[in-house]
Amino acid sequence: MTAICLVGIGKIAVDQHVPAIGGSADWELAATVSRAGSVDGVQSFTDFDQMLSERPDIPVISLCLPPVPRYDYAAKAIAAGRHVMLEKPPGATLAEVYALADMAHAAGVSLYTTWHSRMAKGVAPAKAWLADKTVTGVHICWKEDVRRWHPGQDWVFAPGGMGVFDPGSNALSIITEILPMPIHLRSAELFFPENRDTPIAAHMQWTQNVTGDFDWRQEGPQSWDITVETTTGTLSLHDGGARLLIDGNEVAAGADREYPALYDRMAELVKTNASEVDLSPMLHVADALTLGKRNVVAAFHF
Known part of the structure; x- marks a missing residue:
């Protein structure tokens, strides 16, 4: 060991x-x-x-x-x-x-x-299914309750904390892994609490008819969903990538092994002194903060 x-x-x-x-x-x-x-x-x-x-x-x-x-x-x-x-x-x-x-x-x-959501059970089979498909549209719905997942952690709203893009980067890590074509951001609307330095919500529009809604104010059931429309069927990922459905039929579901899989991969890299550095999810965050229209919303307090 x-x-x-x-x-x-x-x-x-x-x-x-x-x-x-x-x-x-x-x-x-x-x-x-x-x-x-x-x-x-x-x-x-x-x-x-x-x-x-x-x-x-x-x-x-x-x-x-x-x-x-x-x-x-x-x-x-x-x-x-x-x-x-x-x-x-x-x-x-x-x-x-x-x-x-x-x-x-x-x-x-x-x-x-590391991008732990890429290790979710449905991601690899989703990528394989989409490899030869023509994608006609994609929508990301990534909405959760910051008070539940980051209780009292003010750093997420400080400069560099990324705000809603901290969990949103999980969705971005999945789409940059599974989509068979490149995309780039065309526009974004960012929503900043009047007392915070990073966004609490965002709406994004990419090329290839890809859209995303991200929100950290969701109470009750949490939404971590991606839907991909193709010319031959519809693929959807739910529960952060743990569940995969194709045309409404369950294809993959299972226990969470995201973090164990990361450590499995790290063990492989260390054996050969190899590195794995992929910043493609962060590119979309940086583009959103560059292109995004700033909207001020009500103050947020934990």
Whole structure:
């Protein structure tokens, strides 16, 4: 088993990363770094530099921090000769992730920009089914309750936090994976609470008749759906990609293995010092923030 250090012990780390590592035959959670969180039975640090110095035996770092501070941690880890795994979105900007990729290549270590929704059970068969199809239209409906999934986490509304595009990048990671043709953004409407710096909702229009509605104010049932119309039938993904239907017939459904699958892939990359850096979902976010018409809506408070 390979020793790994988990940095940032917040909700996503506790809910997803810790169980995924614990259930893997490839990994041993050897240390954590966090200002407040820890994992029972695992050595904990509050200082990343101290961990790098005292635990040279840990070759892999998984960063679960918010996007803004992630670059500095990743750069230090790479400089120390460690392989690095980045929670999505992989950074606060495109340029900094490209810089990390160059650093990792020069250092001969692996860098993995993870997109967990691509590992959902319905995504790979959806991609295969669409490969030879002519797509006539796509609609994304990605609406959830920020209070449920990011309770009290003000960083998501701070510059670099990406707002609704934090969960929205999950949908963008799926469409950039499954669509058989390229798309680019033509227009966007962004909705900013009057007291926040990032959008709480967005409507987007791409080429190829692709549209998307994203909203962080959805109460009750949550919506993580993508519908793809083709000349030969309709494909739909639900529950964030876990369920696949073709012409209304269930094709794929199953238990969530998104994060275990990410760690399976990281193990493969580390064995060969290979990297996997895909920023295509972030390109659409950057384009939305460039092209988007800003609308101010009511203040938001947790």
